[in-house]
Amino acid sequence: MADSVISVQYLKDFVCSQINDDEKWAFNKKLLRAMGLFAGSIVLMRNYGDLMAI
Amino acid sequence: MAQAPPTDTKLDEKVDYFNLPCPIPFEELHREASSCFLFSVSLKPELFEGMRFDFTKMLNQKFSLNHSVSMGPTEIPSQSTETIKIPTANYEFGATFIDHPKLMLLGRILTDGRLNARVKYEVSENLTLKANAQLTNEPHMSQGMVNFDYKGKDYRSQFQLGNGALLGASYIQSVTRNLSLGAEVFWAGQHRKSGVGYAARYNTDKWVATAQVASTGMVLASYVQKVSEKVSLATELLCNYLSRDVTASFGYDYILRQCRLRGKIDSNGCCAAFLEERLNMGLNFILSAELDHKKKDYKFGFGLTVGE
Numbered sequence: 335m336a337d338s339v340i341s342v343q344y345l346k347d348f349v350c351s352q353i354n355d356d357e358k359w360a361f362n363k364k365l366l367r368a369m370g371l372f373a374g375s376i377v378l379m380r381n382y383g384d385l386m387a388i
Numbered sequence: 389m390a391q392a393p394p395t396d397t398k399l400d401e402k403v404d405y406f407n408l409p410c411p412i413p414f415e416e417l418h419r420e421a422s423s424c425f426l427f428s429v430s431l432k433p434e435l436f437e438g439m440r441f442d443f444t445k446m447l448n449q450k451f452s453l454n455h456s457v458s459m460g461p462t463e464i465p466s467q468s469t470e471t472i473k474i475p476t477a478n479y480e481f482g483a484t485f486i487d488h489p490k491l492m493l494l495g496r497i498l499t500d501g502r503l504n505a506r507v508k509y510e511v512s513e514n515l516t517l518k519a520n521a522q523l524t525n526e527p528h529m530s531q532g533m534v535n536f537d538y539k540g541k542d543y544r545s546q547f548q549l550g551n552g553a554l555l556g557a558s559y560i561q562s563v564t565r566n567l568s569l570g571a572e573v574f575w576a577g578q579h580r581k582s583g584v585g586y587a588a589r590y591n592t593d594k595w596v597a598t599a600q601v602a603s604t605g606m607v608l609a610s611y612v613q614k615v616s617e618k619v620s621l622a623t624e625l626l627c628n629y630l631s632r633d634v635t636a637s638f639g640y641d642y643i644l645r646q647c648r649l650r651g652k653i654d655s656n657g658c659c660a661a662f663l664e665e666r667l668n669m670g671l672n673f674i675l676s677a678e679l680d681h682k683k684k685d686y687k688f689g690f691g692l693t694v695g696e
Contacts, residue, residue, distance in 0.1 A: 371638060380595075387619050
């Protein structure tokens with residue numbers, strides 16, 4: 335397998351650094367919650383939006 | 389036997405790129421969902437706390453006077469996490485002159501000495517001049533801005549001049565029948581700051597999606613769905629990666645015969661609603677509520693608006 339710039343170990347280290355650092359995790363938690371609400375709202379609106387119609 | 393001619397694909401193939409629709413102005417891209425998120429057309433927040441009374445009197449078809457009284461707590465910025473409120477009472481007098489479509493003049497003055505003035509003048513069919521000013525008694529707090537808007541066949545451009553050596557320009561172009569792309573650049577001489585931003589908007593008959601990125605660290609994405617003639621739903625994601633702040637909101641707007649109900653909920657644990665009930669011709673009763681569970685700040689307001 336050819337060496338790639340982004341290895342699996344690099345990704346693991348990146349994810350761990352984002353989770354273990356308190357300050358970064360506070361922001362990431364807010365970001366995940368906001369993105370979940372945004373994406374979930376879009377999915378619900380497109381699939382079930384007609385149920386809210388009058 | 390039913391036949392379904394592929395009209396859609398044929399139409400897509402024959403898009404006339406020299407006859408694209410004119411896009412919306414760049415500054416209005418982030419206002420798509422403003423009504424669902426409880427902002428007025430001028431982006432003033434509709435939610436309020438306390439009592440509000442508005443009276444508008446049309447003196448003739450073009451000229452009207454406006455009296456507004458508001459009483460209630462006003463939030464003042466504080467260093468701590470607690471919100472500090474001071475009870476205040478304000479009276480605002482305003483005058484509006486509209487000579488549709490060429491000229492609009494608007495002025496508002498408050499009892500604390502603040503003056504807001506707006507002018508909109510159509511120099512020609514394609515060129516519009518807009519100016520607005522906020523004048524206060526406090527030194528160095530007054531602001532003024534002039535905009536020149538040019539509307540082309542399938543593009544719009546704007547040039548801005550403001551006090552404090554503020555210069556800005558924006559351009560938006562229709563790329564296809566549904567997609568428009570834009571960019572803006574600004575320079576604030578007084579603060580020695582500059583920035584650039586890009587935006588994209590995709591619209592269909594039923595929904596509109598917009599995305600904006602700016603070098604100030606702002607990322608904005610919004611999606612508005614028109615569920616029916618009376619109901620709109622919207623969602624928005626606003627992120628500033630420099631100040632590490634992110635908020636997502638979901639809002640709705642119900643326009644019914646006798647009332648208009650709008651509400652929103654966001655990812656910071658804040659939910660709000662705004663009701664305008666038409667009691668009679670020209671008489672509206674308004675109710676406002678905002679519950680911020682995270683900060684434990686609860687605001688309720690009621691009011692009356694008289695006149696169109």
